[in-house]
Amino acid sequence: MFDFKNKVVVITGGSSGIGKALVNLFLEQGAKVAACGRDFDRLYQLQALHPNLPLFIYTADVSLESDCKAFIEKTIKTFGTIDVIINNAGISMRALFAETEIETLKKSMDINFWGAVYCTKYALPYITLNKGIIVGVSSIAGFRGLPGRSGYSASKFALNGWLETIRTELMNEGISVITVCPGFTASNIRKVALNKNAQPEDDSKLDEQKLMSAEECASHIYKAMRLKKRTLILTMQGKETVFLNRFLPKLADKLVHKFYFKNGELVK
Numbered sequence: 170m171f172d173f174k175n176k177v178v179v180i181t182g183g184s185s186g187i188g189k190a191l192v193n194l195f196l197e198q199g200a201k202v203a204a205c206g207r208d209f210d211r212l213y214q215l216q217a218l219h220p221n222l223p224l225f226i227y228t229a230d231v232s233l234e235s236d237c238k239a240f241i242e243k244t245i246k247t248f249g250t251i252d253v254i255i256n257n258a259g260i261s262m263r264a265l266f267a268e269t270e271i272e273t274l275k276k277s278m279d280i281n282f283w284g285a286v287y288c289t290k291y292a293l294p295y296i297t298l299n300k301g302i303i304v305g306v307s308s309i310a311g312f313r314g315l316p317g318r319s320g321y322s323a324s325k326f327a328l329n330g331w332l333e334t335i336r337t338e339l340m341n342e343g344i345s346v347i348t349v350c351p352g353f354t355a356s357n358i359r360k361v362a363l364n365k366n367a368q369p370e371d372d373s374k375l376d377e378q379k380l381m382s383a384e385e386c387a388s389h390i391y392k393a394m395r396l397k398k399r400t401l402i403l404t405m406q407g408k409e410t411v412f413l414n415r416f417l418p419k420l421a422d423k424l425v426h427k428f429y430f431k432n433g434e435l436v437k
């Protein structure tokens with residue numbers, strides 16, 4: 170089992186939701202953690218919770234290659250190496266494709282897919298030396314296209330394909346590449362999901378209280394990383410969706426449509 174004590178763990182999107190829960194968990198386990206996000210205040214508040222622990226925070230927009238490069242370089246300056254990267258930063262969207270500006274889809278790809286590619290590219294030489302772990306936080310939407318989330322699903326399908334490729338390429342290097350697919354998890358993601366004009370809009374109808382907590386999700390991810398699992402699919406609903414889509418795709422089309430639409434309107 171992989172031991173994270175004194176290991177350097179990079180977490181993108183560490184200021185909120187699943188990423189924040191991962192930061193707290195890896196610090197508790199004795200890791201040195203580097204976390205990024207766009208909002209400095211939220212990162213600073215997180216750091217203030219752990220005054221005596223090795224947490225490096227950096228303001229970076231992962232959709233910008235130069236920010237990702239600088240984040241990884243500053244992490245190396247701070248901790249000297251990188252053992253693990255968790256590509257977690259992400260945004261969602263909520264708008265029908267026919268009504269959506271292309272910008273909404275592009276932003277989803279830039280953050281959810283390219284952000285992971287940029288950060289991993291610059292961290293890879295160190296992870297290779299340390300025979301470390303690369304994690305991509307994808308989604309059930311990376312296995313099954315979801316209505317209102319065309320750009321989000323596309324970015325997560327792209328992420329899954331890229332992770333599968335590098336897992337195979339790096340097979341004999343002792344590096345683990347893990348695809349993590351949370352189901353619905355309580356976080357900030359739906360409050361800032363992009364609308365059809367690529368602007369954040371809180372228009373979710375889901376009751377966050379009924380969803381898996383970000384802490385539970387982080388704990389499942391941690392366990393999967395300890396065991397160097399290949400894929401982690403979370404929540405019963407998530408597992409059922411992936412299973413059904415694989416073996417009965419036509420039925421999955423109907424059931425997914427029923428879940429997301431009422432009287433022809435997107436409801437979730």
Ligand SMILES: NC(=O)c1ccc[n+]([C@@H]2O[C@H](COP(=O)([O-])OP(=O)(O)OC[C@H]3O[C@@H](n4cnc5c(N)ncnc54)[C@H](OP(=O)(O)O)[C@@H]3O)[C@@H](O)[C@H]2O)c1
Binds near residue numbers: 211230355359
């Ligand atoms: N919650 C769910 O139901 C769910 C389900 C499946 C998959 N996921 C995936 O889980 C991951 C984490 O999401 P979450 O649910 O925890 O959402 P969240 O609470 O909104 O957190 C997202 C994190 O990503 C950061 N982020 C967003 N855009 C960024 C950018 N351009 N550059 C750098 N950081 C950025 C945010 O910080 P700033 O805003 O400060 O940049 C924040 O720290 C995402 O990849 C998401 O797709 C979530």
